[in-house]
Amino acid sequence: MRLFSDNKKFSNQKAQIQMGETIFIVIFIILIIVFGLVFFSKAEGETIRDKQKQFRELDTITSAQYVASLTELKCSSYGAEDLSCFDKIKIKAFTNMTQNNWDLVGEYYVNKLGPADIRIEELYPNPQNWTIYNYTGTFDDPVNIYSGRQTQIPVALLNPITKEKAFGVLYLTLFDRII
Amino acid sequence: MKKHSKGYAKKTQKNENSNVFLSPSKGQIAISFNWIFVIIVGAVFLTFFFSIISSQTKSSDQKVSATIAKQFETILGTTSQQPGTFKTYRTSPIELNFFCDANRAISYYAIKDYPAGYTTYDVMFTPQKMQGTSMFTWTQEWNYPFSVTNFLYVTNKFQMFIVYDPGDFGSSKVSTLLEDFPSNLTVYRMNETKFPSSIVNDDVYTYVFFDSQLDDIDSVFGPENIITEKAQIVIIEPDLISNIFKSGTVYFLTGEEYDDYLRLKNNLASFDSSPYFGKASLYGAMFSGEKQNYDCNMDKAFKRLDMMNTINMYRVENAIPDISPVTNCFFLYNGSSVVQDGLKQILGNISEELENGFLGLDKDRFIHSVELLEDKNSRVSFESRCPGLY
Structure with a gap:
């Protein structure tokens, strides 16, 4: 009787130990899977950040090319455009238009450029500057700016009335939204 | 040595016999439960892994589509800036x-x-x-x-x-x-x-x-x-x-x-x-x-034409103050009783005609206004110190 109860106790203990082993194995496997998932998601996150950076660079190139070839600012003569020159009167006209007629043109340029700041600065001979476009969101669509990518493009500036030429730089700053 | 009674021996034997019957069935149940447990856990793991594979496949397809879409957007954006290419x-x-x-x-x-x-x-x-x-x-x-x-x-x-x-x-x-x-x-x-x-x-x-x-x-x-x-x-x-x-x-x-x-x-x-x-x-x-x-894209083009026309109107307004008022250039820009409509008035007429867009355009009137503008711009270009509109 005593031997039987000892055997029973022993086999109960053995069963408990085996159950414990099984449970530990299951927990261990779950932990490995969780670590694997965490590692994988971090790696995916890095890949997505790289892609995001790549897309931002593509955006910058597209926007810079677009701004540098804006017909609204280019010098022209007898219908032919001068690719390397901006017309000062057109710059003033464009600035007035974006400031006074935003309803007509705002949606178009926001679609093309998004949140951005475009400034032309004449460096020589008469330093002056014009902010031809500045959009950082509206009350209904606020843009929380956390970084801006700036591109600088040297430009020749021409006064078409006096035919005087000047040297300037176009600053294009694209803003990123906080998601 | 303690002698047990016959009844005790029978009882013990009976217990041993019943233990013999109970132990195997207890083991079978234990084994069955073990297998059930394994099957359930296995099913859970398989479901989990299959769901991960499925979501990763979808995510991968979306990544590829997003990359293609971005590349296509860049192609369209940059190509459209290079006329004649x-x-x-x-x-x-x-x-x-x-x-x-x-x-x-x-x-x-x-x-x-x-x-x-x-x-x-x-x-x-x-x-x-x-x-x-x-x-x-x-x-x-x-x-x-x-x-x-x-x-x-x-x-x-x-x-x-x-x-x-x-x-x-x-x-x-x-x-x-x-x-x-x-x-x-x-x-x-x-x-x-x-x-x-x-x-x-x-x-x-x-x-x-x-x-x-x-x-x-x-x-x-x-x-x-x-x-x-x-x-x-x-x-x-x-x-x-x-x-x-x-x-x-x-x-x-x-x-x-x-x-x-x-x-x-x-x-x-x-x-x-x-x-x-x-x-x-x-x-x-x-x-x-x-x-x-065709109509949809021409409508977009005409909206852009309206915008450019407005910019040209601002350009004329900004140029007039810098042009000497006694020159022919000034009259070509601003109009007069002699020159009649200047660039300012012609651009204003075009702006009115573009109000209804491409779909509501009066073709003949529009073409006439454009021809007037071409003629005026040619005359402006021949004047000295007189910037052409385009």
């Missing part, structure tokens, strides 16, 4: 669908059926659907009369343009029409001795005829319609024979409508038509092949 792009097998509706102001392209990018302000003349591993893009600047925007034409090797070239006096119009056409595009010149065979697969066949050629085509090919139902027909009716690009009307017919035209001798005016203004616009009609796409 023709480019060939090799892609993975892709299906692009283009959608443009001027009335609802919706314009986008989709990769398979998933909208990939909006082209609300991009003037793109394309077939409705494009499949394949390559893509052609061609950009032309639209000037009317000043530089307005660049038109982007997107197509592939499966779009064929078929023109009627009889090889005689009528040939000059066809040659003029195609003089700027890139050589990579598939153009077939048909005449009385050669004409294309029937449509293969889903190739897009666009027949381009001049209105003056229709009787010749009818007499050469007889009443039998050589054009199948799937084809698109664009019929050009220029306002001036000496300058087919300046302005005119394009008629859009399907193969079935052309069959009706041949059989019933309907008036061409009963078919869908739209005006065209300039070479880029005429090419746009050819690449679209159908009225909705």
Whole structure:
């Protein structure tokens, strides 16, 4: 009787130990899977950040090319455009238009450029500057700016009335939204 | 040694016997429960892994689509800034669908059926659907009369343009029409001795005829319609024979409508038509092949024209103070009782005419205003120290 109860106790203990082993194995496997998932998601996150950076660079190139070839600012003569020159009167006209007629043109340029700041600065001979476009969101669509990518493009500036030429730089700053 | 009673021995034996019966069944139950436990846990793990695989597959497809969409957006954005360029792009097998509706102001392209990018302000003349591993893009600047925007034409090797070239006096119009056409595009010149065979697969066949050629085509090919139902027909009716690009009307017919035209001798005016203004616009009609796409993109172009016209008005306003008021230049800009309308007034007239957009345009009045502007700008350009408007 005593031997039987000892055997029973022993086999109960053995069963408990085996159950414990099984449970530990299951927990261990779950932990490995969780670590694997965490590692994988971090790696995916890095890949997505790289892609995001790549897309931002593509955006910058597209926007810079677009701004540098804006017909609204280019010098022209007898219908032919001068690719390397901006017309000062057109710059003033464009600035007035974006400031006074935003309803007509705002949606178009926001679609093309998004949140951005475009400034032309004449460096020589008469330093002056014009902010031809500045959009950082509206009350209904606020843009929380956390970084801006700036591109600088040297430009020749021409006064078409006096035919005087000047040297300037176009600053294009694209803003990123906080998601 | 303690002696047990017989009853005790029997009882013990009975207990041992019943233990013999109980232990195996207890073990069986334990084993069964073990297996049930294993099956349940296994099923949970398998479900978990399959769900991860499925979500990763979807995520991977989305990443690929997003990358393709971004690349396509960049191609369109940069290519459209370089007028006069023709480019060939090799892609993975892709299906692009283009959608443009001027009335609802919706314009986008989709990769398979998933909208990939909006082209609300991009003037793109394309077939409705494009499949394949390559893509052609061609950009032309639209000037009317000043530089307005660049038109982007997107197509592939499966779009064929078929023109009627009889090889005689009528040939000059066809040659003029195609003089700027890139050589990579598939153009077939048909005449009385050669004409294309029937449509293969889903190739897009666009027949381009001049209105003056229709009787010749009818007499050469007889009443039998050589054009199948799937084809698109664009019929050009220029306002001036000496300058087919300046302005005119394009008629859009399907193969079935052309069959009706041949059989019933309907008036061409009963078919869908739209005006065209300039070479880029005429090419746009050819690449679209159908009225909705053409009208939608021309509406976008005219909205852009309205914007450029406003900019020019601001330019004139900004230039006037810097121009000496006693010069001819000033009167050409500002107008006077002698010069009559100056640039300022003409641009204002054009602005009024553009209020209804392309779909509500008075073609003749608009063309007249544009001609006045061209004339005025030429006169301005001849004056000294007088900047031309464009």
